[in-house]
Amino acid sequence: MSDLVKRYTASVFFDKRLWQADITGSLAHAEMLAAQGIIGADDHAAIQNGMAQITAEIESGKFEWQLDLEDVHLNIEARLTQLVGDAGKRLHTGRSRNDQVATDVRLWLRSEIDLISELLVDLQRALLEVAGKNVEVILPGFTHLQVAQPVSFGHHMLAYVEMFARDSARMADVRQRVNFLPLGAAALAGTSYPLDRERVAIRLGMVDDSGKACVCQNSLDAVSDRDFAIEFTAAASICMVHISRMSEELILWMSQNFGFIRIADRFTTGSSIMPQKKNPDVPELARGKTGRVVGHLMGLITLMKGQPLAYNKDNQEDKEPLFDTVDTLKDTLRIFAEMVGGQLDAATGERSGGITVNPEAMEQAALRGYATATDLADYMVKKGLPFRDAHEAVAHAVKAAISHNVDLSELPLEVLKQFNPKIEKDVYDVLSLRGSLNARSTLGGTAPAQVRLQISRHRARLA
Ligand code: ARG
Numbered sequence: 341m342s343d344l345v346k347r348y349t350a351s352v353f354f355d356k357r358l359w360q361a362d363i364t365g366s367l368a369h370a371e372m373l374a375a376q377g378i379i380g381a382d383d384h385a386a387i388q389n390g391m392a393q394i395t396a397e398i399e400s401g402k403f404e405w406q407l408d409l410e411d412v413h414l415n416i417e418a419r420l421t422q423l424v425g426d427a428g429k430r431l432h433t434g435r436s437r438n439d440q441v442a443t444d445v446r447l448w449l450r451s452e453i454d455l456i457s458e459l460l461v462d463l464q465r466a467l468l469e470v471a472g473k474n475v476e477v478i479l480p481g482f483t484h485l486q487v488a489q490p491v492s493f494g495h496h497m498l499a500y501v502e503m504f505a506r507d508s509a510r511m512a513d514v515r516q517r518v519n520f521l522p523l524g525a526a527a528l529a530g531t532s533y534p535l536d537r538e539r540v541a542i543r544l545g546m547v548d549d550s551g552k553a554c555v556c557q558n559s560l561d562a563v564s565d566r567d568f569a570i571e572f573t574a575a576a577s578i579c580m581v582h583i584s585r586m587s588e589e590l591i592l593w594m595s596q597n598f599g600f601i602r603i604a605d606r607f608t609t610g611s612s613i614m615p616q617k618k619n620p621d622v623p624e625l626a627r628g629k630t631g632r633v634v635g636h637l638m639g640l641i642t643l644m645k646g647q648p649l650a651y652n653k654d655n656q657e658d659k660e661p662l663f664d665t666v667d668t669l670k671d672t673l674r675i676f677a678e679m680v681g682g683q684l685d686a687a688t689g690e691r692s693g694g695i696t697v698n699p700e701a702m703e704q705a706a707l708r709g710y711a712t713a714t715d716l717a718d719y720m721v722k723k724g725l726p727f728r729d730a731h732e733a734v735a736h737a738v739k740a741a742i743s744h745n746v747d748l749s750e751l752p753l754e755v756l757k758q759f760n761p762k763i764e765k766d767v768y769d770v771l772s773l774r775g776s777l778n779a780r781s782t783l784g785g786t787a788p789a790q791v792r793l794q795i796s797r798h799r800a801r802l803a
Contacts, residue, residue, distance in 0.1 A: 466681020
């Protein structure tokens with residue numbers, strides 16, 4: 341091989357990141373080989389000792405990774421053999437790098453999913469905290485980015501809690517399919533050694549809820565499919581899309597034209613030329629990085645397409661997109677929990693330094709767009725007018741309000757009566773933002789009483 345081809349085919353510079361999973365998988369395999377009498381107890385002990393030393397070497401940065409040894413698996417195995425001789429050469433009995441790497445990626449991804457799940461809980465808690473403080477704060481709800489109806493800012497935050505709750509559930513679901521053992525499939529067809537695959541699975545925690553071993557049941561499939569990685573990246577992409585939508589709102593809300601919120605200076609930067617600027621770099625980057633994660637999903641799914649059974653070297657290309665997806669998602673979730681909800685003081689359980697809300701600006705914006713027009717229509721319907729007629733009457737009322745440059749609630753009763761004689765003084769109760777908010781009391785609606793119920797439900801769920 342020329343140096344160029346060596347560099348082209350090697351993966352050690354990125355797959356060394358799997359070292360811990362590789363050693364864990366090897367130790368489980370060796371323990372089973374010894375229990376089955378395939379290797380001796382002395383060999384097993386030597387392998388354990390050698391791996392302990394290799395672990396120490398890698399952790400202290402003393403391990404010498406070699407390009408010539410291609411990947412993480414061959415690097416660790418070569419060092420093991422250097423340290424313990426023939427026992428090291430026996431480790432690979434009944435195993436291939438094909439089932440080894442599939443196992444390593446699954447073990448690694450499983451622990452990353454667990455971390456991501458914790459971060460998702462943390463972000464939901466941060467959002468709940470903001471929601472809890474802003475149940476009575478009113479902002480305009482938008483459709484088509486046009487003022488539509490007043491909503492509670494707490495309710496708006498809870499919409500994101502719902503999204504991240506589903507992201508959590510998706511991660512938990514993917515985890516179940518990640519947590520299956522390929523080892524024992526060997527190169528592609530299984531092996532002639534009397535392996536106990538279930539023992540290895542149990543040892544590695546690859547079990548279902550009832551404790552039953554989860555073992556891949558077809559050797560060709562076990563070594564070749566990376567659908568679990570694609571699925572994970574799809575779940576990560578959806579989660580990043582949620583982050584991206586929230587980013588877009590944060591960016592709009594902190595612009596001068598909205599002025600709804602401020603985010604702490606440590607998440608923004610100034611401009612090198614315009615001294616007055618405070619740019620929302622973090623949400624903008626998160627929105628941008630969403631493209632990167634969605635790109636990894638496209639990369640992985642295209643990588644798989646057209647591969648014949650069983651293992652092909654194409655699959656070595658699964659690692660970098662997968663690693664980068666995990667890194668990007670974890671960093672983003674961590675930063676967002678802090679940026680939105682503030683830093684958690686472990687001692688007091690209090691958060692500080694999250695977004696600052698400007699209720700006056702939000703309320704003013706809601707007043708500008710005739711956000712209570714639907715409420716006026718509903719009022720007329722309650723007085724007996726068919727909804728379609730009420731809709732039209734209110735359209736005229738809004739026109740009148742626009743021409744007088746006032747809000748609907750500022751039109752005198754005589755004027756309102758021109759649109760429908762049944763309108764009485766009590767109309768002003770529903771024309772206020774607060775009256776409108778309180779009226780939306782269906783399950784899942786924005787009425788403060790409903791929002792509080794939802795907050796308690798989420799708190800109980802996350803407790
Ligand atoms: N580095 C390889 C990968 O990431 C390991 C498996 C190699 N197997 C083989 N037969 N060349 O997929």
